Amino acid sequence: DTEVTQTPKHLVMGMTNKKSLKCEQHMGHRAMYWYKQKAKKPPELMFVYSYEKLSINESVPSRFSPECPNSSLLNLHLHALQPEDSALYLCASSQLDNQPQHFGDGTRLSIL
């Protein structure tokens, strides 16, 4: 069992819907991350919150919006997604910037 919990495990949504992915960790980590992983590809970093300060991958479209309510919670708000956004969305956390990241099992997102 992973110590990073992601909900929901699966999500199917239309291109006009608004939904949110949630991530929670109870390891006291101060950095949290969102990654996108397409089939048979490595994870790609989308966003980082380190000590609740956001760093953005400039290539991520604005239809993805992260939120970090506190150091244990991380949300990813989705709006007007495209079919190519279908992927596994992974959340990770780490104690410090150079410590190993621990991943959740992801949310499998399908855009109709």
Added chain:
Amino acid sequence: EDQVTQSPEALRLQEGESSSLNCSYTVSGLRGLFWYRQDPGKGPEFLFTLYSAGEEKEKERLKATLTKKESFLHITAPKPEDSATYLCAVQNDDYKLSFGAGTTVTVRA
């Protein structure tokens, strides 16, 4: 730009047949090299961190080593439960993590 190349892409082994996976990298200031295991439909599971050339880490049938240009993951006497995709990732001096494409290992009984 940081680059991580893993080889081979796929590896089929007989149970008990030892082998090695390679991860070669170029990075602007190596903060750390990380090995992960990923099973289908799951998130990556952390295995090892290596911080400097010459460092070695072991866990059960797995051993990771690091030089200035590459890392190896040695699998000794593998079992079917070692079947997975093994990912290598490097962290640069901006703390950005870059992953290789992975090596998919299949161990037949």
